[in-house]
Amino acid sequence: MTQERLAIRGGRRTVWSPFPHPLHRLYTAAVMTRDVLSMIPRLSRGKTTIGDGSKIVKKFEDAFKRYVGADHALAMNSGTATLHSAYFAVGVRPGDEVIVPSYTWHATATPVLQCGATPVFCDIDPQTLTADPADIERKITPRTRAISVVHVWGNPAEMDRIRKIADRHRLALVEDCSHAHGAVYQGRPVGTWGDVGCFSLNAGKAVDGGEAGVAVTDDPVLYDRMLIFGHFGRIARGQAAGTFDFGDMSLGHKFRPHQCAMHLALPSLKRLPRLNRRCARAWDILCRELQGAPNLRPQETLPGAVRGGYQSFVLIYEGEERGGLSREEFVKAVEKEGVPLTVDRYSQVNFTYGMLHRAPLFTEVDRRKLGGVCYDFTRPWEDITRQADLPVSEKLCRQLVSLPRMIGVTDRYVRACGRAIRKVLEATAVSPPAEAHPATTSPAARHRTAGDH
Numbered sequence: 001m002t003q004e005r006l007a008i009r010g011g012r013r014t015v016w017s018p019f020p021h022p023l024h025r026l027y028t029a030a031v032m033t034r035d036v037l038s039m040i041p042r043l044s045r046g047k048t049t050i051g052d053g054s055k056i057v058k059k060f061e062d063a064f065k066r067y068v069g070a071d072h073a074l075a076m077n078s079g080t081a082t083l084h085s086a087y088f089a090v091g092v093r094p095g096d097e098v099i100v101p102s103y104t105w106h107a108t109a110t111p112v113l114q115c116g117a118t119p120v121f122c123d124i125d126p127q128t129l130t131a132d133p134a135d136i137e138r139k140i141t142p143r144t145r146a147i148s149v150v151h152v153w154g155n156p157a158e159m160d161r162i163r164k165i166a167d168r169h170r171l172a173l174v175e176d177c178s179h180a181h182g183a184v185y186q187g188r189p190v191g192t193w194g195d196v197g198c199f200s201l202n203a204g205k206a207v208d209g210g211e212a213g214v215a216v217t218d219d220p221v222l223y224d225r226m227l228i229f230g231h232f233g234r235i236a237r238g239q240a241a242g243t244f245d246f247g248d249m250s251l252g253h254k255f256r257p258h259q260c261a262m263h264l265a266l267p268s269l270k271r272l273p274r275l276n277r278r279c280a281r282a283w284d285i286l287c288r289e290l291q292g293a294p295n296l297r298p299q300e301t302l303p304g305a306v307r308g309g310y311q312s313f314v315l316i317y318e319g320e321e322r323g324g325l326s327r328e329e330f331v332k333a334v335e336k337e338g339v340p341l342t343v344d345r346y347s348q349v350n351f352t353y354g355m356l357h358r359a360p361l362f363t364e365v366d367r368r369k370l371g372g373v374c375y376d377f378t379r380p381w382e383d384i385t386r387q388a389d390l391p392v393s394e395k396l397c398r399q400l401v402s403l404p405r406m407i408g409v410t411d412r413y414v415r416a417c418g419r420a421i422r423k424v425l426e427a428t429a430v431s432p433p434a435e436a437h438p439a440t441t442s443p444a445a446r447h448r449t450a451g452d453h
């Protein structure tokens with residue numbers, strides 16, 4: 001056990017440099033300025049929108065579908081819009097259920113409500129934090145129409161098993177790839193395992209358009225259905241399968257992206273392989289530094305999976321249940337060492353209510369009084385608001401901590417962060433952990449570099 005005094009107890013802090021490095025802030029500002037300036041001459045003179053999906057919208061969609069390896073890409077104004085369109089496209093309707101992990105951003109689940117259907121929450125795997133295929137299967141009922149999986153924090157879910165489950169039960173499969181741009185599972189990019197793959201291009205995502213999203217599919221009918229849902233103005237022009245003859249109309253949503261967002265997203269997509277390579281390196285270094293540290297294990301990557309997007313670097317802290325610091329005290333002690341560690345965001349945002357499956361929106365708020373169609377009017381209300389029992393998610397949501405995506409820092413900085421975390425863990429472990437995170441199962445040992453496909 002280390003003799004070094006913790007910063008929180010008056011000792012010397014371990015990490016002195018700021019995150020990210022000031023030079024990286026300057027670099028980022030310069031790149032953003034260049035992207036913004038370069039779009040000015042390209043904006044059509046006096047024309048501030050592109051309704052027919054041509055020009056920069058087409059350019060981005062073509063580049064994105066090439067990168068992912070899908071037949072069709074449809075750009076939209078948010079990731080939420082892509083999920084809503086995907087659920088509509090695969091035929092989610094009142095009376096249906098869609099299986100969704102509780103451990104995700106709520107936009108994976110809320111568009112299900114907009115289809116008049118009910119999200120049914122499933123548990124996650126305690127190592128990967130992605131949807132547990134066995135629990136998905138347990139949650140299937142005659143009402144299930146679709147399964148929606150999330151490659152949470154850039155970590156691919158077990159897509160081969162989940163695809164087989166979907167096929168066996170004749171269910172649609174939607175992938176929420178909002179954290180995982182460029183991730184690959186068993187040689188196949190995420191987004192192409194499902195019937196539709198949905199990517200947020202929101203600010204801070206690995207491909208960043210400010211506010212935007214893009215859906216990919218190989219199925220021309222699903223593409224057409226997404227078009228008629230929210231893209232009036234390009235129906236006649238863009239129909240892939242000739243599914244509908246709507247003329248110039250759509251079903252009422254307007255999900256088209258702003259062309260400025262596309263101008264930002266395109267160069268950001270070009271930078272994605274570099275972002276993924278850098279993040280993979282930083283994640284490797286961090287995992288190596290933490291190997292064998294007591295009471296902590298990194299989110300694990302499955303064999304054959306390659307992370308991408310790296311929305312956050314998430315770690316599982318098990319010290320509290322072994323009599324050590326509470327998670328909040330642990331985070332504070334690590335922060336004092338100069339490391340930008342926080343309580344996991346989804347545990348905080350969603351755990352205010354005890355995760356999504358405990359959130360009032362899904363359990364208590366009487367949505368029938370709100371108007372609109374945000375509940376399934378074909379079912380008894382008590383049926384819709386029944387709470388799920390998800391022991392793994394509930395336990396993990398008291399254990400997860402996270403670091404920001406480590407980009408714009410040196411290897412030395414990442415190593416110092418790992419050392420600082422280990423220092424706190426070793427100084428505060430009260431009993432030998434039952435199982436330290438062993439070297440052989442470390443994600444660092446398993447994963448290859450994303451962005452190389």
Ligand SMILES: Cc1ncc(COP(=O)(O)O)c(C=O)c1O
Pocket residue numbers: 077078079080081104105107108150176178179200201202212213
């Ligand atoms: C997992 C996940 N799904 C969906 C979304 C929704 O994307 P957007 O904010 O672009 O609507 C987000 C956004 O943060 C997300 O993290």
